[in-house]
Amino acid sequence: MKTLACGAFAAILACGAAHAQQDFPNRHVTLVVGYAAGGAIDQSARLVGQALAAQWGQSVIVENRAGANGTIAAAAVANARPDGYTLLVTATSHTLNKFVVKGLRYDVEKSFAPIALTVDVPNVLVVNAASPYQNVGQLVAALRAKQKSFSYASQGVGGIPHLAGEIFKLRTGTDMLHVPYKGAAPGMTDLVGGVVDMSFPSPGSITAFVTAGKLRPLAVTSSQRFPHLKDVPTFAEAGVADFTIGTWHGVLAPAGTPPAIVAKINADINAIIQTPEFRDALAKQGNVAAQPVTPAQFAAKLAGELKAFEAVAAKIDLSAN
Known part of the structure; x- marks a missing residue:
């Protein structure tokens, strides 16, 4: 009887779970x-x-x-x-x-x-629209000249924008300070405000700023151009090889x-x-x-x-x- 009761109880539980x-x-x-x-x-x-x-x-x-x-x-x-x-x-x-x-x-x-x-999606290297750097080559040259210190924003330590920034440093032989934020939005706000020099966010974080003429995209981290940024070259086209990463x-x-x-x-x-x-x-x-x-x-x-x-x-x- 006890075995039958247990079996019946288990069946009820199973039926309840299935219904849920x-x-x-x-x-x-x-x-x-x-x-x-x-x-x-x-x-x-x-x-x-x-x-x-x-x-x-x-x-x-x-x-x-x-x-x-x-x-x-x-x-x-x-x-x-x-x-x-x-x-x-x-x-x-x-x-x-x-x-x-x-x-x-x-x-x-x-x-x-x-x-x-x-x-x-891929990630995008973006700078303030008031920045003097019109392309990746100009930016890399300035980084190598070391006439000033540079910084880049990310949505947090260990995120893909952070990883992209560190890979960029390796691929170009340059250095810059990483400034982590608690999300993409505050980082973009500080980039627009001139607090940091660049960032490597996903396209969704920059669309409104690019449309408003506040940010300038320089390159995308994909093997082909991104459909929504057709005029922006890939890093390979911009002269930085072996740099593909996405979000x-x-x-x-x-x-x-x-x-x-x-x-x-x-x-x-x-x-x-x-x-x-x-x-x-x-x-x-x-x-x-x-x-x-x-x-x-x-x-x-x-x-x-x-x-x-x-x-x-x-x-x-x-x-x-």
Whole structure:
């Protein structure tokens, strides 16, 4: 009798869990963003959130928990209930943090269930529009002349803009001070204000400033020119070889989230990022939608990045300086 009772209880629990998954979502979902409001990651997260809310008929709240290069938000989501109602919107720096942030309160791989990619773009070397440097060659020449000290902004230690700045220094044999911020937006504000000399953000962080004539893009970190910046050369075209790096935005869930819920969110996001409305909205932000991937493909991408970043981090100083 006891065995039968236990079996019946287990069946009830299983049925309840299955129903909860089929009914997902039946209340509001929170997208936790590890960067300041107004930056490229925040902008794309809000587009995804709006589209999911319309599709699900439930509120999708975007919660900004900026700081520590996204690790504050990641730690919060890693410790959240694995039911699909608390998700992390993050970027390439998520994997890089394993090698640059000491004492992480989570495991970059094991604490999360990858769901979907939303954005995939190169980074851009940008200077103040009032800067005397019209191209990469002029900037590199000034850096090598060392007539003044130079600095570059990033959205935080260990982020892709930080990595891009350090690779730029290696490729050009130059030096400059790294100035980390708690997100892309405040860094761009200081670049416009002349506090720092340059930055290597994703296109979404600079579109409004470039359109307003406040920032000047000099080169993109991709093998081909970026569609939204057709007049801007690649670094190879600008005379700096072997300099390709990019930024993705994506959605992760806490580890242990039911596969059925992960699959549903993946399918819904993949449907959204292929719509003309979403692609057009991203384009206005200077971003490009990622190609749809499965959760397994996203996980494989993250695993590959971890191996690549481990090799790079061994050669480049990614600590605060």
